[in-house]
Amino acid sequence: MSLRLDDIDRRLVLATQDGLPLVPRPYHQLATQLGIGPSEVMERLLRMLARGVIRRIGAVPNHYAIGYTANGMSVWDVPDEAIDELGARVGELEFVTHCYHRPRRLPEWPYNLFAMVHGGSRDEVLHKVSEIARLLGPACRAHDVLFSTEILKKTGLRIGG
Helix, strand or coil: CCCCHHHHHHHHHHHCCCCCCCCCCCHHHHHHCCCCCCCCCCCCHHHHHCCCCCCCCCCCCCCCCCCCEEEEEEECCCCCCHHHHHHHHHHHHCCEEEEEEEEEEEEEEECEEEEEEEEEEEEHHHHHHHHHHHHHHHCCEEEEEEEEECCCCCCCCCCCC
C-alpha cells in the first residue's frame, strides 16, 4: 500500500500538523481553507489514519495547566519474556498516560518498561507508582522514578510546505 499523499492530503497535513484550529467547528474552517467540504476533510483524515499516514487525532492537554505539576517517568526492570503482558496491564491503568518497552543499557541501566505518571505532587506520583509495583508483583526486580524538572515542548514529525 502506498502512503503517498495527493495535493489535498498534503495541504491538510500541513494545516493540521500543529493542531486543529481552536474554533467551534475546526473541520469547517479547514474545509474553507482547502476549498473542499467539511465531510471530505473528515473522510480524508480518517483515511490517512486507517492507512497509518497519521497515528492519531486527539487532544494533548497541558498537564501543568490542569493541575498535574508532578510528572514522573517510572522505569521498571521486568523479565523480557513477560514485557508485552505486563506492559499492557500497566498501560491500562487510568493514571498511566503512556507506557512502552525500551532496550536495557546494561550494566548501568537495567530498566526495560517505562510508564509516565502525572500527579498534583511528587507524593501522589509515588503513591501511583506503588500501585504499579503491586500490579507487577514479583515480576518487578527493580524500579525508579525520574521526575521532570522542566517542561519540554514535544512535537511529532513535521513536513515542509
